[in-house]
Amino acid sequence: MEQHCLVELVQVTVTPTEWVERLEALPILKEVSIRIDRGQFITLVGRNGSGKSTLAKVVAGFRTAGVTGSMILRAESAAGVHRIPIVMQQPEAAMVGATPWEDVVLMLEQNEMEWSQIIPCAEQALHQVGMGERMHQPIETLSGGQKQLVAIAGCLAAHSPLLVLDEVTAMLDPEAAMLVLERVRALHKSGVTVIWITQKLEELRPGDRIVAMNDGKIAYDGLPEGWFSRSINGHTESVCEQLGFEAPYAARVAWELELLGVRLQPFPFTADMLAEAVSSDER
CATH class of the missing domain: 3.40.50.300 (P-loop containing nucleotide triphosphate hydrolases)
Structure with missing residues (x-):
């Protein structure tokens, strides 16, 4: 099915004008690109x-003051x-x-x-x-x-x-x-x-x-599976952990099970998903 774009930002930077005047040009957004369908x-x-x-x-x-870049707002x-x-x-x-x-x-x-x-x-x-x-x-x-x-x-x-x-x-x-x-x-x-x-x-x-x-940039854009995965690009920590977020209890349990050699699929990050994954693994 064809997706319909509502908003698209390309290389958008936002730097408050009052900071520019004080020569403290610290952008709030830094060359952010995103499309929302x-x-x-x-x-x-x-x-x-x-x-x-x-x-x-x-x-x-x-x-918003101090915006540069391309914005398509449909x-x-x-x-x-x-x-x-x-x-x-x-x-x-x-x-x-x-x-x-x-x-x-x-x-x-x-x-x-x-x-x-x-x-x-x-x-x-x-x-x-x-x-x-x-x-x-x-x-x-x-x-x-x-x-x-x-x-x-x-x-x-x-x-x-x-x-x-x-x-x-x-x-x-x-x-x-x-x-x-x-x-x-x-x-x-x-x-x-x-x-x-x-x-x-x-x-x-x-x-x-x-x-x-x-820090003003998009550090991750994807599905929860990639967000919680500890095996992407050889990292032992997930993107979630690298960015300092506390994972839901279900995800922490799944990580502990992985250390014990039990890998649940799909990766559970809600209580319902964890119960279903454990039940399926037992079968």
Whole structure:
């Protein structure tokens, strides 16, 4: 099936202009090239200061000072502008409505959507993220995870071709974080393209495209199998370990088994994958 490119960056560098003026030209992004195709789930990882949030803003079409290189942005919102909304850690900071329904409707009005489409689009999006029954509930009574879902509904209602989610589970408890992740995974299965920014490798799933940032550059771009493999190019440490990430428990167990001569295939990095791999190996 032919892939449709939404965003392509070629040799993009971002150097803050205020640093240039002080002769401290330290780029945040350094000649980054990446192509994002429709329907992908990209898990964008990186330590604080690695450049992952800046990369997300450039991909989303936000105006960023000190940008050089080539950017092809074919992704457009419902308003026909090359700027995709980003859902942040604290969505309530951008909420203006008293209820989820009002917040999404006001956001669509600000985006100058045709009035006749606003209410149907808002209500459909809230139902998509599982907030249909709470659309008229006061915002202040919602949990952190529910507020994130309202913010995601706003992106869907605006017909955003990309969901860009910047560490949206970082400040949530495990139950709320799982709720948001499951909803986003369901949206991806329905055809939504997702850029999921995180430092939690437990949120990885089979088939994800991992893009890892390190010191302003893309240090890895590929599937989880390569990310966790300890046998690429003769290294005894995986790319995950080389970049200083803590692997999920399942992956650490699989590595220990490898040291004992037991190599599980496919490499398990989730609890479900580990249980299935061990069960298959026993058979």
